[in-house]
Amino acid sequence: MKISSLGLIASVSLVGCMDEGATSTARLRIAHLSPDAPAVDVCIAPHGTGAFSGPLLATAGAASGLSYGNVTKYLDVEAIQYDVRIVAPGSANCDQAVGGLADITDLPVLPDGASATVAAIGRLDASTSQPFRLAAFIDDAEVTFGKAKLRVIHAAPGTAGVAVGFGGGVVFDPFIDNVQFGSTTQANNGYFEIAPVASGEITARDIVSGADAISIKPVMVPAGAIVTAFAIGTAGNALSPLDVLLCIDNADPNGLLASCKKAGSAPERARLRIAHLSPDAPIVDVCLAPAGTTEWKGPLLRELGATGLAYSQVTTYVSVPVAAYDIRVIGATSTGCGVGAVPDTKNVATSAGLTATVAAIGVLDPQGAAAQNPNFRLEIIPDDTTPVAGKTKLRFFHASPGTPAVDVGLGTAHLFQRVFANVQFGTTGAGGFLMTDPFSNSVTARLANATTDALVVPGVTAASGTIYSAYAIGGKTGATTNPLRVLLCADSAPANGLLTNCTAAP
Numbered sequence: 001m002k003i004s005s006l007g008l009i010a011s012v013s014l015v016g017c018m019d020e021g022a023t024s025t026a027r028l029r030i031a032h033l034s035p036d037a038p039a040v041d042v043c044i045a046p047h048g049t050g051a052f053s054g055p056l057l058a059t060a061g062a063a064s065g066l067s068y069g070n071v072t073k074y075l076d077v078e079a080i081q082y083d084v085r086i087v088a089p090g091s092a093n094c095d096q097a098v099g100g101l102a103d104i105t106d107l108p109v110l111p112d113g114a115s116a117t118v119a120a121i122g123r124l125d126a127s128t129s130q131p132f133r134l135a136a137f138i139d140d141a142e143v144t145f146g147k148a149k150l151r152v153i154h155a156a157p158g159t160a161g162v163a164v165g166f167g168g169g170v171v172f173d174p175f176i177d178n179v180q181f182g183s184t185t186q187a188n189n190g191y192f193e194i195a196p197v198a199s200g201e202i203t204a205r206d207i208v209s210g211a212d213a214i215s216i217k218p219v220m221v222p223a224g225a226i227v228t229a230f231a232i233g234t235a236g237n238a239l240s241p242l243d244v245l246l247c248i249d250n251a252d253p254n255g256l257l258a259s260c261k262k263a264g265s266a267p268e269r270a271r272l273r274i275a276h277l278s279p280d281a282p283i284v285d286v287c288l289a290p291a292g293t294t295e296w297k298g299p300l301l302r303e304l305g306a307t308g309l310a311y312s313q314v315t316t317y318v319s320v321p322v323a324a325y326d327i328r329v330i331g332a333t334s335t336g337c338g339v340g341a342v343p344d345t346k347n348v349a350t351s352a353g354l355t356a357t358v359a360a361i362g363v364l365d366p367q368g369a370a371a372q373n374p375n376f377r378l379e380i381i382p383d384d385t386t387p388v389a390g391k392t393k394l395r396f397f398h399a400s401p402g403t404p405a406v407d408v409g410l411g412t413a414h415l416f417q418r419v420f421a422n423v424q425f426g427t428t429g430a431g432g433f434l435m436t437d438p439f440s441n442s443v444t445a446r447l448a449n450a451t452t453d454a455l456v457v458p459g460v461t462a463a464s465g466t467i468y469s470a471y472a473i474g475g476k477t478g479a480t481t482n483p484l485r486v487l488l489c490a491d492s493a494p495a496n497g498l499l500t501n502c503t504a505a506p
Contacts, residue, residue, distance in 0.1 A: 024112040027074035028082075029139075029258060030056075031119040032066045033155040033232050034132050035240035039065040040086050040120070043094035047081035047105065052094035055087050062256050065089025069232065069245060071260050073253035074115060081109040084118065084134060099124070104134045115139040115249075119230070121155040121182055130157040135182050138189045139249050140226055148197070149226040151190035152204070154179045156231040156242055160208040164229075166219075168203035168212045168267055169319035170304070171288055171297040178207055197221040201321050203267060204231055204244075212267040212319070214242050226250045231264075269319040270350035271385075273500060274301075275359040276309045277399040278376055279474045279482035283308035284329050284360070287337035291324035291347045296337035299330060306498050308332025312473060312487055314502050316495035317355065324349045327378060329360065345378040357381040357469070361399045361426060369478025373401040379426055384433045384467055387492050392438050392462040396420045396429040396470045400484050402477035405448040408470070410441045412456050422448040438464040443486060445472060457486045457505045467492040473504070 030042055041062075043054035056075060057065050065088070066072060084104040085097050097103065110116055117139055122132040135155075143149050152164045159181065165174030175192055176185055184190030201217040213235065221227055230245040244264030251259065274286055285308050287298030301308055301315070309315060309332070325348045328340040342364070350356075359381055362374040384393055396408045396419075408429060409418040419436075420429025439462050445455040455472075462468055469491050475484035489502035 024079040026077055026079040026110040026113065027115040027139075028077050028110065029072045029074045029115075029117050030066060031071040031117055031155075031230065031245075032068050033230055033245070034120045034122055034124065035068055035157065035233055035237065036123045036125055037068065037120060037132060038098075039067040039089045040098060041065040041089050041091055043085045043087055044077070044082045045085070046078075047083050047107075049083075052083075052085050054094050055091050057256065058090060058092075060256055063090045068240065069243075069260075069262065071117070071245070071247060071258040073256060073258050077110070079110045079112040079114065082107055086120070101132070107134065107136050111138070115141050117153075117228070119153065119155060121157070123157050123234075128157060130181055133182075137184060139228070140189055140191050141250060143224060143226050143250070144193060146223050147193050147195065148221045148223055149191040149193050150221060151184055151192065151228050152176055152179055153184045153190065153228060153230050154181050156233055156235075157181065158234045159213065159231070159242065160206050162204040162213065162231065163207050164202065164204050166200055166202055167297070168201060168205075168215060168321045169269055170300055171320055172203060172205060172212070173297070174205075191226070194221065196223040196225075202229070203321075212269065214244060214264045215267040215321075216244050216246065216263045217265065217268070217321075224250075229263075230260075268322040268352040270322055270352070270354040270356070271317040271319050272350070272355075273315045273317045273357050274309055275314040275357050275471070276311050277471055277473050277487070278360045278362060278364060279311060279401065279476045279479065280370075281311065281341075281360060281364045281376060283310045283332040284341065285309065285332050285334065286358075287328040287330060288320065289326045289328070289337075291326050293326075296328065298328075298337050299332075299334065301332075301498070304498055311482065312485075312502070312504050314357070314487075314489055314500040316498055316500055320350060322350050322352050322354075327358065329378070342376050348378075348380060355383045355385045357383055359397070359399060359471075361401070363401050363476050370402070370476050373477050374425060381428060382432070383469070383491060385492070387465045387467055388435060389465050390438075391435050392464065393433045393435050393467040394419075394462060394470065395433040395468070396423060396472070398423045398425050398427055398429070398472050400472040400475040401425065402475040402479075403472060403484055406454070406472065407446045407448050407450070408472075409444055409446075410439065412442050412444050412453050416444055416446070416453070433467070436462070438462055443470065443488075445484075445486070455484055455486065455506075457488075460488065460505075465492075466490055 041055035043052035164176040285299035
């Protein structure tokens with residue numbers, strides 16, 4: 001099946017190297033994926049004969065050869081084993097290999113009727129652990145009606161094995177667990193048959209660091225398309241950066257070349273953490289779905305190895321692809337994301353570089369004396385991530401459902417110095433973080449404009465170069481459990497496993 005209207009890639013047919021009278025044929029294309037190799041042309045010979053034909057591109061009228069990041073269209077050739085000689089562009093014959101490169105003589109036999117890609121990968125740099133070589137891959141030419149095929153070939157020198165999947169960050173859904181340099185998955189020629197994809201993101205993740213290395217967004221794989229995504233380039237190299245060369249293997253050719261498109265980009269991520277600040281809610285977990293869908297991912301905390309999030313705990317930050325999400329809170333013992341414990345919080349927008357706290361506040365059961373308390377909800381609180389040497393950054397968020405507006409400051413009694421004034425439930429004092437000198441003092445809360453201390457937390461130390469969030473928590477009306485306290489979190493300190501370093505006092 002041909003795909004001719006997508007503008008991404010082309011299939012191939014270039015004739016001239018078949019022996020007269022041959023009855024078995026194959027299709028062969030050449031991919032130049034070596035980031036420090038110059039433009040090249042190629043000659044081929046039946047294995048062991050030395051009878052090279054070509055140069056193939058010059059013979060076809062492409063005197064400039066094949067440059068990095070390009071793929072030829074398919075050439076019709078005899079289905080046998082070939083040796084390959086790499087020559088300089090514009091060469092009149094096949095007598096001299098470029099740069100003294102040895103002929104490649106270890107390629108597999110091309111099966112009758114097969115389509116194949118021979119890719120130049122690795123680096124010419126003698127110091128590399130992944131030297132220049134050719135790697136051969138059998139390509140698929142058929143796809144089930146209404147489906148698409150997708151595969152990944154790892155040709156990015158210097159990058160460890162990668163896992164590949166949809167989404168990214170904490171909502172990464174891998175369909176390939178580990179592809180090493182110079183290879184694809186062994187089964188099905190590396191292809192996975194998938195439903196057509198109209199939008200979304202595909203991410204390659206470094207399996208050593210666990211970091212998302214590169215992504216394709218938006219991804220559009222129509223029905224009938226057979227797609228190869230080549231991971232190419234080198235991370236941190238300005239001349240040939242890490243990228244994805246996206247090719248539709250069964251599309252029409254673009255002249256002498258397959259119409260491939262560089263489609264990779266640095267992953268855009270936001271960082272979120274969950275704060276359980278609802279005094280009567282049980283241990284919970286959370287699920288995420290793209291806004292307006294039912295494609296729930298989770299339970300996220302269980303997938304990260306936790307047994308849920310208890311009252312007064314705050315998770316560490318996790319990354320998510322930039323998108324709008326629906327968030328579902330579920331019981332920690334729930335086996336899936338099918339039923340939420342409370343109504344979903346919908347259409348929570350994230351942006352590149354955003355760091356935020358998703359705080360569960362209010363009461364789950366507003367009955368009796370608690371009827372005037374605010375109902376359970378999720379509040380999105382933007383965070384600060386830039387410490388300042390010699391200074392402390394501090395903010396205060398009011399999450400105590402039974403407590404009126406408060407003033408918060410340092411010191412007690414007549415030494416009280418107000419820092420945050422008239423902070424209402426569900427809001428941040430002074431609109432965000434304040435920068436102060438480091439201190440060691442009592443932190444005191446008073447009802448707004450009152451002169452008596454309502455809550456004193458003695459001996460609070462705020463260190464230089466650290467970012468802190470202080471939360472008023474507890475104090476559900478009529479409840480003796482979980483009284484009014486202050487939860488102090490060192491936002492910029494190293495995490496304690498899956499949790500932010502937080503201390504509740506008194």
